[in-house]
Amino acid sequence: MAAKKACEFLSKTMMEEVRRWGSMKQTGVSLRYMMEFGSKPTDRNLLISAQFLHKELPIRIARRALELENLPYGLSEKPAILKVRDWYLDSFRDLRSFPEIKDTSDEREFTKMIKAIKVRHNNVVPTMALGVQQLKKEMDPSMYEDLVEIHQFLDRFYMSRIGIRMLIGQHVELHNPNPPPQCVGCINTKMSPVEVAQNASEDARAICLREYGSSPYFTIYGDPNFTFPYVPAHLHLMVFELVKNSLRAVQERYMDSDKVVPPIKIIVADGIEDVAIKVSDEGGGIPRSGLPKIFTYLYSTAKNPLNEHSDLGTADTVTMAGYGFGLPISRLYARYFGGDLQIISMEGYGEWILVLRCFVIFSCFNQFVYVSRLDSVSVSTLHRH
Numbered sequence: 278m279a280a281k282k283a284c285e286f287l288s289k290t291m292m293e294e295v296r297r298w299g300s301m302k303q304t305g306v307s308l309r310y311m312m313e314f315g316s317k318p319t320d321r322n323l324l325i326s327a328q329f330l331h332k333e334l335p336i337r338i339a340r341r342a343l344e345l346e347n348l349p350y351g352l353s354e355k356p357a358i359l360k361v362r363d364w365y366l367d368s369f370r371d372l373r374s375f376p377e378i379k380d381t382s383d384e385r386e387f388t389k390m391i392k393a394i395k396v397r398h399n400n401v402v403p404t405m406a407l408g409v410q411q412l413k414k415e416m417d418p419s420m421y422e423d424l425v426e427i428h429q430f431l432d433r434f435y436m437s438r439i440g441i442r443m444l445i446g447q448h449v450e451l452h453n454p455n456p457p458p459q460c461v462g463c464i465n466t467k468m469s470p471v472e473v474a475q476n477a478s479e480d481a482r483a484i485c486l487r488e489y490g491s492s493p494y495f496t497i498y499g500d501p502n503f504t505f506p507y508v509p510a511h512l513h514l515m516v517f518e519l520v521k522n523s524l525r526a527v528q529e530r531y532m533d534s535d536k537v538v539p540p541i542k543i544i545v546a547d548g549i550e551d552v553a554i555k556v557s558d559e560g561g562g563i564p565r566s567g568l569p570k571i572f573t574y575l576y577s578t579a580k581n582p583l584n585e586h587s588d589l590g591t592a593d594t595v596t597m598a599g600y601g602f603g604l605p606i607s608r609l610y611a612r613y614f615g616g617d618l619q620i621i622s623m624e625g626y627g628e629w630i631l632v633l634r635c636f637v638i639f640s641c642f643n644q645f646v647y648v649s650r651l652d653s654v655s656v657s658t659l660h661r662h
């Protein structure tokens with residue numbers, strides 16, 4: 278009894294602490310600052326960075342934990358969401374119980390701890406998806422479109438997650454004794470989008486082969502020598518998701534046919550402000566009326582790979598499709614640095630349309646990612662989430 282009381286008291290004081298930190302103002306970090314600061318990872322700079330994160334991360338994490346407590350339609354009470362909330366509370370506790378960072382040895386310990394926090398949160402996306410699915414099961418499908426608040430929350434939540442992971446990833450990566458050439462933390466100052474697109478498309482193809490036993494091919498057009506500063510992991514994720522979608526659409530359409538399977542086309546166009554990447558396929562597209570749905574977190578036409586008993590701690594959560602999260606999450610990654618993701622679908626096959634005044638496209642499903650050139654002045658102040 279006494280133990281239960283002590284536990285309740287502890288969690289009450291902790292929640293007060295979470296509320297106090299959650300009401301503090303978070304500080305944005307500009308990308309330019311990150312690149313300049315990270316290019317000289319001296320012990321002194323690492324110490325300053327750790328001291329900043331020690332104050333900043335609990336604010337950001339507390340805000341998310343509070344939001345997870347107050348979701349509409351009873352989403353907060355779903356077991357998967359409670360699990361995610363507990364991860365946030367555990368991380369908050371770890372950060373707040375870490376003493377003041379005074380020297381290099383403290384800084385190294387702190388770095389180990391935030392690295393572990395990043396790992397703890399690895400499965401947040403599929404676990405949240407499971408929570409949303411738990412809610413969805415209880416609802417009438419006609420209500421899905423009313424869930425604007427939930428979509429807005431998820432957009433904010435994931436955007437903030439991208440920011441937190443970027444801050445931790447950048448700090449941790451600055452300790453790498455042998456950083457890849459031209460890299461400042463997670464930012465590659467000379468990233469080749471063609472090379473990243475190649476790797477991401479191969480990874481997507483491997484999943485398709487694993488799932489279906491065969492896979493359409495892809496072709497990449499673009500200058501492999503063109504480079505610009507960007508976070509390769511972000512671009513990889515976006516292209517991977519888009520190509521995965523395209524492979525699935527084409528595979529499903531041609532699986533039982535004798536026709537020649539048309540390859541996925543990936544075009545990398547290097548503009549002055551943006552780099553545009555177009556992924557197009559001839560998988561049949563979707564009707565225009567379906568387009569608003571595909572950016573919602575509840576919508577997928579694939580069988581959901583998750584169930585109540587999924588062990589997300591150990592399970593391989595990469596599947597061909599089914600979470601309904603691929604497109605909205607990829608759009609957040611694109612927007613994070615000021616880019617965007619747009620889709621133009623042509624149901625059926627064989628029409629010409631003119632897009633962006635400069636592209637003439639012949640295909641059914643066109644997915645565009647615009648990634649901001651991080652060397653263009655207009656984006657130097659971005660990354661404030």
Ligand SMILES: Nc1ncnc2c1ncn2[C@@H]1O[C@H](COP(=O)(O)OP(=O)(O)OP(=O)(O)O)[C@@H](O)[C@H]1O
Binds near residue numbers: 579604
């Ligand atoms: N290239 C495409 N051709 C036709 N339909 C597509 C294409 N890309 C996406 N869609 C439709 O949009 C839906 C949502 O796509 P999204 O990537 O967000 O989720 P998913 O692929 O179902 O699951 P996952 O979260 O695992 O990616 C898909 O289920 C599919 O119906």
Ligand SMILES: [Mg+2]
Binds near residue numbers: 597604
């Ligand atoms: Mg997908």
